[in-house]
Amino acid sequence: MAHAMTNPTKVKKPPTMRDVAKLAGVSQPTVSRVLNEKDTTISISPETRKKVMDAVEKLGYRPNMHARSLRTQETKLIAVLIADITNSFYPHIARSIQSVAREEGFDVMIFNSDHVYDNEKLFCESVARRAVDGIIMVPIHLTEQDMRELYKQTGSPIAVLGQHINHPQIDVVYADDETAIYNATCWLINELGHHQLGFIGVPDILPPGPRRRRGFMKAVEKANLEIHPDHLIEGDFTLEGGREVGKQLAKLDCLPTALVVSNDAMALGIILELQEAGIRVPEDIAIVGYDNIPEATIIRPSLTTIEQNSSLIGHELSRLLFERISDSSLPARRVELPNDLIIRNST
Amino acid sequence: MAHAMTNPTKVKKPPTMRDVAKLAGVSQPTVSRVLNEKDTTISISPETRKKVMDAVEKLGYRPNMHARSLRTQETKLIAVLIADITNSFYPHIARSIQSVAREEGFDVMIFNSDHVYDNEKLFCESVARRAVDGIIMVPIHLTEQDMRELYKQTGSPIAVLGQHINHPQIDVVYADDETAIYNATCWLINELGHHQLGFIGVPDILPPGPRRRRGFMKAVEKANLEIHPDHLIEGDFTLEGGREVGKQLAKLDCLPTALVVSNDAMALGIILELQEAGIRVPEDIAIVGYDNIPEATIIRPSLTTIEQNSSLIGHELSRLLFERISDSSLPARRVELPNDLIIRNST
DNA sequence: TTGTATGCGTTATCAT
DNA sequence: ATGATAACGCATACAA
Numbered sequence: 001m002a003h004a005m006t007n008p009t010k011v012k013k014p015p016t017m018r019d020v021a022k023l024a025g026v027s028q029p030t031v032s033r034v035l036n037e038k039d040t041t042i043s044i045s046p047e048t049r050k051k052v053m054d055a056v057e058k059l060g061y062r063p064n065m066h067a068r069s070l071r072t073q074e075t076k077l078i079a080v081l082i083a084d085i086t087n088s089f090y091p092h093i094a095r096s097i098q099s100v101a102r103e104e105g106f107d108v109m110i111f112n113s114d115h116v117y118d119n120e121k122l123f124c125e126s127v128a129r130r131a132v133d134g135i136i137m138v139p140i141h142l143t144e145q146d147m148r149e150l151y152k153q154t155g156s157p158i159a160v161l162g163q164h165i166n167h168p169q170i171d172v173v174y175a176d177d178e179t180a181i182y183n184a185t186c187w188l189i190n191e192l193g194h195h196q197l198g199f200i201g202v203p204d205i206l207p208p209g210p211r212r213r214r215g216f217m218k219a220v221e222k223a224n225l226e227i228h229p230d231h232l233i234e235g236d237f238t239l240e241g242g243r244e245v246g247k248q249l250a251k252l253d254c255l256p257t258a259l260v261v262s263n264d265a266m267a268l269g270i271i272l273e274l275q276e277a278g279i280r281v282p283e284d285i286a287i288v289g290y291d292n293i294p295e296a297t298i299i300r301p302s303l304t305t306i307e308q309n310s311s312l313i314g315h316e317l318s319r320l321l322f323e324r325i326s327d328s329s330l331p332a333r334r335v336e337l338p339n340d341l342i343i344r345n346s347t
Numbered sequence: 348m349a350h351a352m353t354n355p356t357k358v359k360k361p362p363t364m365r366d367v368a369k370l371a372g373v374s375q376p377t378v379s380r381v382l383n384e385k386d387t388t389i390s391i392s393p394e395t396r397k398k399v400m401d402a403v404e405k406l407g408y409r410p411n412m413h414a415r416s417l418r419t420q421e422t423k424l425i426a427v428l429i430a431d432i433t434n435s436f437y438p439h440i441a442r443s444i445q446s447v448a449r450e451e452g453f454d455v456m457i458f459n460s461d462h463v464y465d466n467e468k469l470f471c472e473s474v475a476r477r478a479v480d481g482i483i484m485v486p487i488h489l490t491e492q493d494m495r496e497l498y499k500q501t502g503s504p505i506a507v508l509g510q511h512i513n514h515p516q517i518d519v520v521y522a523d524d525e526t527a528i529y530n531a532t533c534w535l536i537n538e539l540g541h542h543q544l545g546f547i548g549v550p551d552i553l554p555p556g557p558r559r560r561r562g563f564m565k566a567v568e569k570a571n572l573e574i575h576p577d578h579l580i581e582g583d584f585t586l587e588g589g590r591e592v593g594k595q596l597a598k599l600d601c602l603p604t605a606l607v608v609s610n611d612a613m614a615l616g617i618i619l620e621l622q623e624a625g626i627r628v629p630e631d632i633a634i635v636g637y638d639n640i641p642e643a644t645i646i647r648p649s650l651t652t653i654e655q656n657s658s659l660i661g662h663e664l665s666r667l668l669f670e671r672i673s674d675s676s677l678p679a680r681r682v683e684l685p686n687d688l689i690i691r692n693s694t
Numbered sequence: 695t696t697g698t699a700t701g702c703g704t705t706a707t708c709a710t
Numbered sequence: 711a712t713g714a715t716a717a718c719g720c721a722t723a724c725a726a
Contacts, residue, residue, distance in 0.1 A: 006707070009615065013420075013502075013503070014475075014478070014500060014502070015701090016703055016704090017703065017704070018703080024711075026713085027712065027713045027714075028703090028704090028713090029704095029706085029712080029713070029714085029715095030711090030712060030713075032704070032705060032706090033705095033711095033712085036705080037493075044711065044712080044713070045711060045712090048711080048712080055453050060500060062472075062475045062476050063476060063703085063704075064417070064476065064478060064702090064703050064704070065476045065477050065478070065704095066413045066414075066416040066477075066478065066702090066703080066704090067413075067421070067718090068703080068704055068705075068722090069413040069704090069718095070411070070413045070414050070417055070702090070703080070704070070705095070717095070718050070719065071703080071704045071705045071706085071717080071718050072704080072705065072706095073360075073718080075413070077456075078711085085432075085438040085441055085442050085445075086435075086438045086439055086442055088433075088435065088640075090438075091432040091433045091438055092433055094432055094457070094459070095432050095433055095459055095461075098421050098432075098457075098458070098459050099459075099461075102466070102469065107456055107458075107473050108457065108458070109424075109439070109454055109455065109456050109457070109475065109631065110445075110455065110456075110457040111445070111454075111455070112445050112446075113440070114442075114446075119449070122449065125409075126407045126454050128361075129409050129410055129411065129412045130413075130454065131361070131412070131413065132410060135703040138610055140525065147612065153361060153407060153409065154361075155360075155361075172701080183485065208700090239641070268645060272644075280678045294433075294586070294642075295641075295642055295645055297619075298615060298619065298642055298645055298646050299645050299646070299647075300646075300647040322703030363718090363719055364719065364720065365719080373696075373697085374696070374697045374698080375697095375719090375720080376696080376697070376699095376720090376721075376722075377695090377696060377697075378699085379720065379721055379722085380695095380696085380721090380722095383721080390695070391695065391696080392695060392696090395695080395696080410719085410720075411718090411720070412717050413718090413719080413720095413721030414702090414718070414720045414721090415719080415720055415721080416702095416721075417701095417702050417703065417704085417719080418701080418702055418719080418720050418721050418722085419702085419720085419721070420702080480720095512714090631718085
């Protein structure tokens with residue numbers, strides 16, 4: 001059987017510059033020059049350019065990014081670490097990062113940590129091997145030390161959401177959540193007259209945990225209020241976790257009249273479970289969330305919450321990153337985000 | 348100024364195998380062998396292995412994936428194209444793909460098309476350059492021809508959600524949405540006694556559009572029902588698009604008594620706008636969605652909808668893909684997904 | 695068991 | 711204006 005036949009087990013490899021060069025009757029470096037016209041000091045004759053472009057077209061040639069990266073140390077690739085892609089807060093961030101990256105001609109690798117440290121470490125590993133041009137991350141457990149290490153290994157610019165990293169090559173976007181929660185709590189106390197408050201936090205190992213709890217505590221202490229220990233509960237940032245908390249609350253003999261919840265996803269779960277148990281929001285218990293995810297306007301009552309503009313966050317993170325990619329001498333920057341209370345019907 | 352100082356503009360490059368080899372006092376290929384122990388036919392002495400591992404440890408050596416890929420034609424990278432990362436249907440898919448990929452030792456590039464064709468084409472471009480090991484996609488406008496072309500250029504295994512592609516190397520995961528919508532519509536007519544129905548679709552250029560409309564139409568034709576032209580509207584799969592449709596409906600003199608909507612995101616927007624206008628769901632108008640995204644259980648009334656198990660979808664897509672990555676001789680497969688009606692309170 | 699040599703597809707530095 | 715040639719970091723065929 002010696003027909004001309006396509007080899008079924010081995011895939012035809014894509015054309016290379018050599019193939020283009022051969023077809024165009026020029027040398028391979030000439031093809032490279034034609035394709036990378038950026039260097040204006042060099043010039044090539046119109047006819048060879050045409051020959052080359054025709055060959056490129058005919059063969060459907062695409063440059064091989066791996067070879068290029070190996071040579072140039074540039075990957076045109078950025079890596080993004082987010083904590084939970086199924087929490088509506090994050091997809092909007094990912095979306096605007098992606099859209100900025102696309103404009104800049106970069107591809108995006110997205111990693112979802114599901115809040116687990118091991119996954120965050122795996123992210124660092126992958127990123128080190130892949131030698132990406134930039135890194136955007138929402139670290140949960142990763143320490144400042146981990147991040148310095150990451151920078152040392154990769155040399156890549158890094159932009160971080162939420163953690164105050166002290167490093168010349170790491171830019172930070174953050175919101176003053178402590179103050180925002182302090183203000184919201186004061187508002188519950190002073191404007192709405194609540195005296196029995198509760199707070200749903202997250203374990204202290206999650207960085208926003210202590211900050212947000214502190215904001216709440218400062219406000220109640222300032223007002224000289226006592227907090228019942230049953231009204232201080234920890235969740236895990238997820239809607240399901242919120243449901244657990246909601247069930248726990250529903251069993252209590254005595255509910256707080258107002259609840260500050262560390263994020264919207266949990267607040268949603270709590271509201272759904274409380275309503276399930278016949279407890280009314282806000283009549284029996286007022287609820288304030290944090291994030292202003294889209295569901296906050298879908299749930300009834302709509303959720304009073306502290307806004308984080310996630311599209312803006314993604315935009316700022318990528319702006320900082322790409323600025324640093326094109327100029328690594330930039331000083332480290334911190335951009336603080338607005339963080340306003342949006343009053344709706346859950347309070 | 349000739350102090351020993353770190354060069355501030357140029358970043359120290361990461362250690363290579365040569366560095367490891369030099370430090371360990373062996374040759375570079377030996378380091379390669381120690382690190383890729385998979386080949387059991389080859390053996391290396393315990394002492395050199397130790398020397399090498401010590402050097403690796405000391406230098407913090409990480410293999411350079413670009414160099415490796417160039418050599419092996421393997422990237423340990425898959426590319427994923429989804430239509431709208433901010434639609435809760437997709438993040439769950441992305442999440443399970445990511446989690447399977449992580450187990451298999453693969454990284455994931457995610458592209459968000461926002462339903463636009465140009466972005467889908469850019470995806471194909473990027474993926475061709477990047478020579479990924481596999482592709483998972485939820486194409487919206489991409490034609491079968493585009494996908495054959497993509498396969499021809501990349502030679503990478505492809506798994507697709509929703510489109511029935513006829514190609515030996517492209518696996519497909521799909522749901523019989525036409526039948527599911529047909530059944531749901533019949534149920535509205537026969538069990539719930541609705542006679543004035545409406546359907547919110549999407550333009551025919553979006554592939555699910557014709558199928559889902561056909562399912563609806565077949566059911567109403569079978570029941571000999573007339574559909575008022577005002578009750579056939581097209582949206583764009585987004586919640587905001589649903590709001591537009593809702594506003595349009597609210598202005599109508601005569602509403603249908605039941606509405607079948609092509610996806611949940613639009614259904615949510617419609618419900619919110621109708622309620623805004625004082626129209627009650629389901630008393631004034633019953634609504635059925637499609638997808639069963641998490642928000643379907645958050646909105647009040649909770650949304651009756653046709654379930655698509657997005658975690659399962661992601662799982663199946665990645666299973667098919669990784670099976671084909673390890674064995675390209677597999678025949679093309681189609682897996683059909685369950686697609687059951689979940690009855691809640693919007694009907 | 696280990697070392698030498700080669701090539702993957704590019705870009706960059708020389709020449710010419 | 712263009713062509714040789716080398717080098718990026720790694721894996722592998724072959725030699726020792």
